[in-house]
Amino acid sequence: MAPIVLVHGIFNHVRGASPEQAAARRVADCRPRLVESLRRLSIEAPEMVMAYYADLLRPDLPDQAQSAGDDTSFDGLSAAERAAAAEWLTAAGAVPPADPQNVALAPLRQMLGWLVDQRGGGLSGTAREQTIRRLERAIVANLREVEAYTTWPQRRNLVRERVAGVIRREAPMVVIAHSLGSYVTYETLHAHTDLQVELLVTVGSPLRVPSLACRLDPALRSGRGARPAGVKRWVNIADVGDVVAVPPKLAEVFPVDVDETCDNGLGFHGIGGYLANGLLAAAVAPYIS
Structure with missing residues (x-):
């Protein structure tokens, strides 16, 4: 079991790799940045696995060379x-x-x-x-992958089942969901109420983007989202220059416990900048130290 599960966002399809291989490759790319931020707190980074679903959003077969x-x-x-x-x-x-x-x-x-x-x-x-x-x-x-995710019901279910399967298998203390991954994770945790997560950290989240929020399942009620039943604490972090995480302040619509802003410089939306940020390290530290 891994203490941290990372749910990726856009630009993560690994052509020609199995889901297991792709997940291992992507988490190997990401982990050094988390190691960097936790080291500043004198904490050794624990094992982290990735819930990989990018292959399921391809409109063609995974081994074909082109896609829309x-x-x-x-x-x-x-x-x-x-x-x-x-x-x-x-x-x-x-x-x-x-x-x-x-x-x-x-x-x-x-x-x-x-x-x-x-x-x-x-x-x-x-x-x-x-x-x-x-x-x-x-x-x-983001527009294209959300379109793929929300307009193909069978694939939406497959994505949520795979992400839920990783969380269920690993039983993590912390789930870190980036970009589109925060959208997928929100729906997954609502659909699978047996999943228990001590800390959900969303980073670079587009949950408030109007054209995306209107497609959420479960739908917003009176303009408000609901906390997934199994989530004990929810921290959201958005870079001030991240045009994917708009409008700012997720807590105005969703029941977020802590809503932080940061400045990752020219990184804007990249997962690496968020993982290396001290705000994220401080949020996860009590759950892994």
């Missing part, structure tokens, strides 16, 4: 997806389009560029363009 989800540019979005992306950016604080009736025609890169200028600490030139492109890919990938 590989297009991570605003240019490839449908009108409905462009509207969802514009809504997402508006929730993040970007200037909304002048004509709300034509949100599908919103200048998405212009909106994202405005956000980067406000939050990026004076980036310019190549660095600015690279940041815009990275965040564009993150938003589109």
Whole structure:
């Protein structure tokens, strides 16, 4: 049994690997950052395993070379997806389009560029363009993977069953759920009420993104989410520049015990920056030391 289970977010499909191999590879990539943050507290990092589900969200067979989800540019979005992306950016604080009736025609890169200028600490030139492109890919990938997860009922169930199976097998004290993984974990823990988790830590969570929140199962009631029955404590951490974790302050909608903000610099949304952050280390320390 592992004291910590990590539930991954977007960009984690490992082509040609079995789920077990992919999970081992991804957790090996992530663990050094948690080791780094816990070492500052003089705590040895415990074993950590990953609940891997990315292969289940592929619209094709896992061994095929191409998939519709590989297009991570605003240019490839449908009108409905462009509207969802514009809504997402508006929730993040970007200037909304002048004509709300034509949100599908919103200048998405212009909106994202405005956000980067406000939050990026004076980036310019190549660095600015690279940041815009990275965040564009993150938003589109989240939209596409949420679409895959929420519109294919059989795969939604398969994803939740696999994540639940890992948590049940490992019986962890702590579950750390990143990005789309926080969405999946929220639904999984609600669907499997037998699962007991002492501490749930969500990082870079898009649970409040309007176009995603409206698809949650269980649905929000009167605009509020519910704590999964087996979760004793819930800590949420969001980077101030993370355009996936918007709007800020998850606690305004969900029963979060502690709602923290951090600044991981240019890391923005990456899982590594969150795992290396002292706020996360301080949250998990009492459960693993």
